[in-house]
Amino acid sequence: MSAPEQADAVEILFQHQYAFVISKIMFTASDLGVFDLLMESKAPLTSVTIAERLGTSPFGMERLLEACVGLKFLQMERKDNQALYGNTDIANLYLAKSSLKSQYHSMKFTSEFVYPGMQYLADSVREGKSQTDRVYGISGKDWIDSLNRSKSGLQKTFMDAMHANWHLFGREMMAAFDLSHFPLVCDVGGCTGACAKEYISFYPNSTVTILDLPEVVEQANNHYVSPQDHQITFYKGDFFKDPIPEADLYILARVLHDWADEKCVQLLTRLHKACKPGGGVLVVEMVLSEDRKGPVRCQLHSVLMLLLTEGQERTSSEYNVLLSAAGFKEIQQKKMSFYDAILARK
Ligand SMILES: C[S@@+](CC[C@H](N)C(=O)[O-])C[C@H]1O[C@@H](n2cnc3c(N)ncnc32)[C@H](O)[C@@H]1O
Incomplete structure (x- = not known):
């Protein structure tokens, strides 16, 4: 050197x-x-x-x-x-906390929950699994269950963080494909409704049903949506077990990266069954390059997924395999500035 x-x-x-x-x-x-x-x-x-x-x-x-x-x-x-x-x-x-696009809540989640959890990273690497019981101080059937049952305000902090991120990439994501022929939408694991609001503001003739766990829907109703959001409805359920609401388009934003391959195929197969012919699924994720050398933000997130969930970030081919296994076809991907969009059809 x-x-x-x-x-x-x-x-x-x-x-x-x-x-x-x-x-x-x-x-x-x-x-x-x-x-x-x-x-x-x-x-x-x-x-x-x-x-x-x-x-x-x-x-x-x-x-x-x-x-x-x-x-x-x-x-x-x-x-x-x-x-x-x-x-x-x-x-x-x-x-600034009061800015419209503020990332304060996203930073708060990282600083207060991810940062202390990083001390268990070596355990995650050794064992090849998440350390949510240590990170969140409570064990659940999965990471989201631990988070929802935590008494430390973690669930609300996490929801605030998810919500804040949509201000960064929401509009860009909606413009990735022409989705105007999908007026009836179900946002699967739609959390606070931030994505649903973006969809409706971009496609004003649409309605969005948010499918999420009962505890999350309660919080979303109390804190994030108002009666003016009349094109948004909530459906409380477990997307692995409960009936999937009817829709032309299913959105899965930052959901698949939480789960192992088998669970992804299980969920995608359920959506494929519920989907009308000609309908589709829109996956929003950070996609790894095929040679797995970057982008670095994606590699960093994959490490966080190891620490906190049973999932990982994936390449485009890996998403294609999961979507095809569930029966989806005509898979297209658009690289965007932060998260990427993948559209597949029934
Ligand atoms: C990482 S967050 C993504 C939230 C949202 N899609 C976004 O991009 O802001 C994952 C979401 O999936 C929901 N979720 C996890 N397991 C679920 C299940 N079994 N049934 C329904 N929703 C679930 C969580 O409650 C959470 O809202």
Whole structure:
């Protein structure tokens, strides 16, 4: 290795070793309200003013703000020998809690539940299975059952995180294929209804039934949908056992990656049986490249799936095998910026 190459390698090593510090700084600044304060204030502020308004020590706040400048969450200018801090676009868009596209809840789930759970990763690798009983402090029949039965507010935090992510990719996902000829939709494992809302805003003549577990539907009704969302209905059930509502299109967004191959085929076969001829299934997942070398966000998620579920991220061919085994045909895939879309027909 040449000297410049070695310097690059050390930089990469350092960045990765401290990646969790970056994650915690990003969440802490968001949680303390730094980005909301700077979004509301029309002018940049000093660290002393920010500390005063947010009730922190000036010394601690200055350290946090300087790190946020280095990470490009904040910009800093010097005026009259004073440092003045303001948000960058990424902070205004995604890190302020009050922003429409805020990822605060997604970061909260990662910071409060995924991060402590990572200490069990070596156990997951050794045993080849999830460690949900340790991560969530309660054992259930599967990861989602553990999560729903946890008393620590985890279920709501998880739902908030799922909901927040749709602000990142929802519109793009709806535009992946022309779905206008599928007016009757069932969002299987549809959680808070975030995907259903995106579907209806993109295809206004559609109606969406959300099939999810009773505890999840209760939460969704109480916190995420309102009477104005009259094109959305909920159906409480277990998608492995209970009847599947009738639909032209079944959406499975971020569901298959939670499950082992056999369970995926079981679920897809149930959907195929319920599907009208000409109907289809839309799978939304991060798809691994065929050589399994990336994208890295997909490889990272696959490790999280190992830790928390019985599933994994898959390649396009692997999804084709699962969909074909269930009887689906005409499988098409669209690569999108974050999650990918796969449409298959009956
Ligand atoms: C990873 S989340 C994805 C949620 C949503 N589709 C999204 O993309 O935001 C998986 C969803 O599947 C639901 N789920 C898990 N097991 C289920 C089952 N046996 N029957 C019905 N829903 C289930 C969970 O409650 C959760 O809402």
